[in-house]
Amino acid sequence: xxxEKLKTTARVSFTEYLCSKKLRRTPERYAILDQVCExxxxxxxxSLHAKLEQEGFHVSKATVYNTMELLVDxxxxxxxxxxxxxxxxxxVSGPGNHHHLICTQCGKVKxxxxxxxxxxxxxxxxxxxxxxxxxxxxxxxxxxxQRKSKKKK
Amino acid sequence: xxxEKLKTTARVSFTEYLCSKKLRRTPERYAILDQVCExxxxxxxxSLHAKLEQEGFHVSKATVYNTMELLVDxxxxxxxxxxxxxxxxxxVSGPGNHHHLICTQCGKVKxxxxxxxxxxxxxxxxxxxxxxxxxxxxxxxxxxxQRKSKKKK
DNA sequence: TTTACTGCAAATATTTTGCAATATC
DNA sequence: GATATTGCAAAATATTTGCAGTAAA
Numbered sequence: 264x265x266x267e268k269l270k271t272t273a274r275v276s277f278t279e280y281l282c283s284k285k286l287r288r289t290p291e292r293y294a295i296l297d298q299v300c301e302x303x304x305x306x307x308x309x310s311l312h313a314k315l316e317q318e319g320f321h322v323s324k325a326t327v328y329n330t331m332e333l334l335v336d337x338x339x340x341x342x343x344x345x346x347x348x349x350x351x352x353x354x355v356s357g358p359g360n361h362h363h364l365i366c367t368q369c370g371k372v373k374x375x376x377x378x379x380x381x382x383x384x385x386x387x388x389x390x391x392x393x394x395x396x397x398x399x400x401x402x403x404x405x406x407x408x409q410r411k412s413k414k415k416k
Numbered sequence: 417x418x419x420e421k422l423k424t425t426a427r428v429s430f431t432e433y434l435c436s437k438k439l440r441r442t443p444e445r446y447a448i449l450d451q452v453c454e455x456x457x458x459x460x461x462x463s464l465h466a467k468l469e470q471e472g473f474h475v476s477k478a479t480v481y482n483t484m485e486l487l488v489d490x491x492x493x494x495x496x497x498x499x500x501x502x503x504x505x506x507x508v509s510g511p512g513n514h515h516h517l518i519c520t521q522c523g524k525v526k527x528x529x530x531x532x533x534x535x536x537x538x539x540x541x542x543x544x545x546x547x548x549x550x551x552x553x554x555x556x557x558x559x560x561x562q563r564k565s566k567k568k569k
Numbered sequence: 570t571t572t573a574c575t576g577c578a579a580a581t582a583t584t585t586t587g588c589a590a591t592a593t594c
Numbered sequence: 595g596a597t598a599t600t601g602c603a604a605a606a607t608a609t610t611t612g613c614a615g616t617a618a619a
Contacts, residue, residue: 285573286573286574287572287573287574287617287618287619288618288619289573289574289575289617289618291574291575292574308608308609309608321576322575322576323575323576323577324576324608324609325575325576325577325609325610325611326574326575326576328608328609328610329574329575336520342499344497344498344499344500345497346495346497347497347503347583347584347585349607349608349609350500350608350609364542364545364547366545367489367548373545375542377540380536380537380540383533383536384533384552387530387533387554389517389528389554389556391558391559391562392517392519392526392554392556392557392558392559393556393557393558393562394517394554394555394556395520395555395556395557396554396555396556397552397553397554397555398552398553398555399537399550399551399552399553400550400551400552400553401540401542401545401547401549401550402547402548402549402550402551403542403545403546403547403548403549404545404546404548405544405545405546406544406545409544409546438594438598439598439599440592440593440594440597440598440599441593441594442592442593442598442599442600443592444599444600445599461583461584462583474601475600475601476600476601476602477583477584477601478584478585478586478600478601478602479599479600479601481583481584481585482599482600500608500609500610502582502583502584503583503584
């Protein structure tokens with residue numbers, strides 16, 4: 264999907280969400296969503312805010328925080344938080360199809376695709392819990408840190 | 417496993433860990449570990465600290481934070497952090513055999529056993545990543561919150 | 570016209586850090 | 595005896611909140 268098409272699709276979803284919840288469609292909210300669509304990787308509130316300012320769009324951080332909450336609530340964005348770092352966000356593009364490898368030494372996060380595992384996850388059913396989406400984190404040591412510890416020895 | 421046996425096993429692991437890393441075996445560290453073994457559920461640094469003080473063992477919070485890091489590093493404890501709440505910790509008893517259901521409305525966390533899923537997870541292999549353990553979070557709406565939203569309509 | 574939203578600054582709260590005193594090795 | 599660890603208080607920092615002004619409906 265092209266970035267433009269992606270933006271359009273996201274805007275439509277967001278508009279539907281805002282209307283259904285009787286929330287206002289402000290330029291700030293759409294500018295933040297647009298910027299989110301331009302960030303392919305995981306990002307932080309701080310980096311998102313900096314990018315917006317850099318592009319000449321002034322918003323307060325409070326508004327960015329507020330909007331991220333809406334975007335998470337409407338399913339366009341996922342929130343992750345590892346090891347007491349600031350929260351990381353990630354745009355959702357299509358059905359969840361990857362999980363995360365997290366290095367316990369350097370904190371780096373890598374995405375991995377695993378269709379078989381995703382299928383297994385999708386097949387899970389819970390009697391009294393209405394599941395919406397899931398996140399899988401595998402903790403371990405990344406290749407770079409493995410090399411580092413070998414050197415030390 | 418009885419609580420006493422569990423404590424003993426945990427102490428042995430922790431001692432091995434401390435020795436291997438040439439860290440000191442202080443009464444504070446063991447007292448914290450013992451207390452962790454007495455908490456079956458997820459807990460916070462704050463509640464753990466309060467429990468210790470309540471039982472007459474005085475430790476500073478800084479030491480609790482420090483020790484939790486060691487316990488996580490040596491694999492006796494897992495750390496979770498949801499939705500900007502303070503970090504939650506959970507004692508690891510035997511091989512990982514459950515995952516978590518998290519209510520996006522009230523924030524409540526529930527453990528679920530799913531041996532089949534655990535088997536699938538254990539079978540995953542990554543070429544350059546040395547996996548140690550994993551965490552699975554399923555987000556959705558718990559039964560209580562489902563009832564609440566029905567009432568509202 | 571109503572009131573939700575924004576920006577700003579101040580408040581909050583968890584976690585980290587600096588340092589002197591202490592206890593482990 | 596050397597120095598890692600502790601306790602305490604202060605600092606750091608992400609996020610939330612209060613409030614007056616602005617703008618969407």
